[in-house]
Amino acid sequence: MIIINCTQGSPEWHQARAGVVTASMFAEVRKRVGGLTDQQATYVEAIRAGMSDADARVVAGYKTAPRASAISKALAGEPVGDFSDAAKSYAFRLAVERISGQPLDEADQFQTYSMRRGQELEPAARAAHEFLFDIAVEPCGFVMTPDRKFGASADGLIDADGGSEYKCLIDPTRIRDVILSGDISEFKDQVQGCLWLTGRAWWHFCLYVPALASIGRELTVFNVQRDDDYIDAMVEDLLAFDALVCEYETALRAKEVSAIREAA
Numbered sequence: 001m002i003i004i005n006c007t008q009g010s011p012e013w014h015q016a017r018a019g020v021v022t023a024s025m026f027a028e029v030r031k032r033v034g035g036l037t038d039q040q041a042t043y044v045e046a047i048r049a050g051m052s053d054a055d056a057r058v059v060a061g062y063k064t065a066p067r068a069s070a071i072s073k074a075l076a077g078e079p080v081g082d083f084s085d086a087a088k089s090y091a092f093r094l095a096v097e098r099i100s101g102q103p104l105d106e107a108d109q110f111q112t113y114s115m116r117r118g119q120e121l122e123p124a125a126r127a128a129h130e131f132l133f134d135i136a137v138e139p140c141g142f143v144m145t146p147d148r149k150f151g152a153s154a155d156g157l158i159d160a161d162g163g164s165e166y167k168c169l170i171d172p173t174r175i176r177d178v179i180l181s182g183d184i185s186e187f188k189d190q191v192q193g194c195l196w197l198t199g200r201a202w203w204h205f206c207l208y209v210p211a212l213a214s215i216g217r218e219l220t221v222f223n224v225q226r227d228d229d230y231i232d233a234m235v236e237d238l239l240a241f242d243a244l245v246c247e248y249e250t251a252l253r254a255k256e257v258s259a260i261r262e263a264a
Contacts, residue, residue, distance in 0.1 A: 001197055006141035008153050009119050016142045016151070019098035021238060021245070023152035023193035025090060029241040030189065030234065032081030036070055044074045083244060091241065095248035118168045125166040125208035126156060128219045133204075137164055143197050149242055152194045161201040165191055168208050178207045179220050189234060195226045196235065202226065 006012035021029065036044065039060050046056035053065060060066075070080045083091070093104050126137050137156035140163075144151035156164035165187070169175050177183045184191075184205055191203050205222040212218045 001199065002144045002146060002148065003140060004142040004144070008122075008141065009115070013142060013153070014103050016144070018101065018103045019094050019148070020144060020151040021094065021149060021242060023150075023190045023197070026189035026193045026234065026238065027186075029083070029087045029090065030237040031084050031087065032079075033084050034070075035081030036074060040066065040068060040071050040074075044071060047075060079240060083241065087241065088244070091244045092248050094245045095252060098245070098249055099252060114170060117170065118166075121168040121208060121210065122155065122166050124210070125168060125206060125219065126164070128208065129156075129164060129166070129204065129206050129221065132219060132221070135159075143194075145197065150193075150197065150238060152190070152197050154194050154198060157198070157200075158204070162203065163194055163198055163200050164204040164206060165194065166206045166208055175207070175209060179209075179217070182222070184222055184224075188230075191224050192227060192231055192234060195224075196231045200226065 004012070004016040006016060039062070043056050043060035043062060043066060046059045047053070051059065057063070057065065074080045096104055126139070129135070130137055135158055137158055140154040140157050142151055143154050154163055155166045158164060167178075167187070169178070174186070177186075187205060191205055195201075195203055203224045203226075205224055207220040208218060209220075210218050
């Protein structure tokens with residue numbers, strides 16, 4: 001991996017991220033619209049598991065053999081569904097940034113209150129984490145694949161095999177889901193993405209809520225192990241998304257594209 005030692009939110013950090021598919025967006029770019037329904041997915045998975053067509057239909061609840069083209073594509077190993085509009089817009093932005101080598105515009109450096117709050121509280125979260133586990137966490141700015149196409153803002157590296165992610169959420173629903181339900185699925189792609197990019201074996205996902213300090217619950221930590229099967233599937237999806245970015249970049253660079261287009 002390539003490590004850019006910079007402060008998150010700084011001009012250097014924004015520059016490093018230009019044209020890079022970042023881990024915070026991995027979940028978004030993997031989404032598909034117009035994909036398989038739950039029933040279709042059940043049928044496809046049953047067939048892939050080695051079931052006969054008749055048994056797969058029973059499991060999925062089909063009375064007759066399904067004929068949807070999406071099922072045929074899925075069984076043939078072809079991608080099903082399309083990227084969301086948000087993912088397409090993100091891909092186009094990355095294509096522009098890869099051409100210019102710069103963040104698209106100054107608006108890209110805009111920070112919401114939640115983002116500023118997270119950056120301000122991160123040192124305290126890291127200190128609480130180090131104290132609780134008696135460890136040293138090395139701050140890390142931005143890590144990238146050697147081709148500089150995929151990257152992540154790794155909040156910390158621990159020893160030779162670990163790392164850390166600090167979240168300072170303020171939405172009570174999200175805080176409840178993490179602390180009381182133990183649900184961090186929202187952040188799975190980001191954390192596994194960090195594990196992929198850094199080559200590490202485990203990652204501490206840390207939720208820091210200073211409002212709960214009076215009862216000793218300001219820090220909630222989950223030990224996440226590297227899941228290579230999940231990472232392999234994720235990387236396959238990310239490469240498909242990168243192909244879209246490259247497609248946009250090629251279209252923008254095409255000599256036959258006129259600078260002035262006729263209105264439709």
